[in-house]
Amino acid sequence: MLSRVADALYWMSRYLERAEHTARLLDVFQHTLLDVTLPDDETHWEPLLASTGDLPPFREAFPEGKGREAVHYMAFDPRNHGSILACVASARENARQVREQISSEMWESLNGLYFQLRAADLRRISEDEPHRYYHAVKSGSHLFQGITDATLTHSEGWHFIQVGRYLERAPQTARLLDVQYERLCAAAAGPQEYLEWVALLKSCSGWEAYCKVHSAQITPQRVAGFLVLHPAFPRSIRFCAGSLQSSLRAITAENGAHAAGVDRVIGRLVAALQYAQPEELIAGGLRPYLQSVQQQCFALHDELHKAYIRYSVEEMVL
Incomplete structure (x- = not known):
């Protein structure tokens, strides 16, 4: 392509x-x-x-x-x-x-x-x-x-569309949670605080899905774990990373080019999300974790463009 x-x-x-x-x-x-x-x-x-x-x-x-x-x-x-x-x-x-x-x-x-x-x-x-x-x-x-x-057809072009979607979505979820989480945790408990947690989930189309997993009881750790680590929620960071990896592998297989930088960045991100636990996110500091996710998404964008958009003729020949 x-x-x-x-x-x-x-x-x-x-x-x-x-x-x-x-x-x-x-x-x-x-x-x-x-x-x-x-x-x-x-x-x-x-x-x-x-x-x-x-x-x-x-x-x-x-x-x-x-x-x-x-x-x-x-x-x-x-x-x-x-x-x-x-x-x-x-x-x-x-x-x-x-x-x-x-x-x-x-x-x-x-x-x-x-x-x-x-x-x-x-x-x-x-x-x-x-x-x-x-x-x-x-x-x-x-x-x-x-x-x-x-x-x-679900071939190379379709996979580039998926990559664009999920590489936009993952840092969106991370940035939204990064901005809102500490502010909401510091807010006084009450009806307004509850509504704002609901609003955060609705901003990711996740309120109904969250309730199916945790009921309507909201805790900060549950919300963070759901938006970051849930394997089947389409706007969780983990789901986005897994979808990215699947499409990037398909592009590599169809294109015939080996993109080591792309494989390395997405592999590291997927592994970090796959084995993380909600309590570990909170204990280790959620903000640094979310900012790391955003930086890895930016790095993946750069590696993707080096491999498939701005590549040199010499690299493709080799």
């Missing part, structure tokens, strides 16, 4: 996953947390921005900005390349560049989502019906993933 094709498929998937994640965060923020706190309470919207890495650029663009500006910045602002609207546009552009490599149904789905969001009345949505906007993004992303699995 041409490196430009692999790169476009990879980023198409990452951008759409990023848009879905941000839409879910904002939906939970506006439907759960705002029931019990004021919209401009910085203890809630600043961690929201921090969990997506948007806090420093937001502060630069809006020195006096508060909750309303933060939501607009994350959802609609064209100056924010990580906003929902910008990410869907970037996903569509990458798909457009490789239309011959994806199915017509995939293109129709993503193109339709893009024009649906672009045609929306952003002022009315942000003030009156933000849930419908976020729901459209989440449903559009889920639809695209289902169409991809149903219409695209």
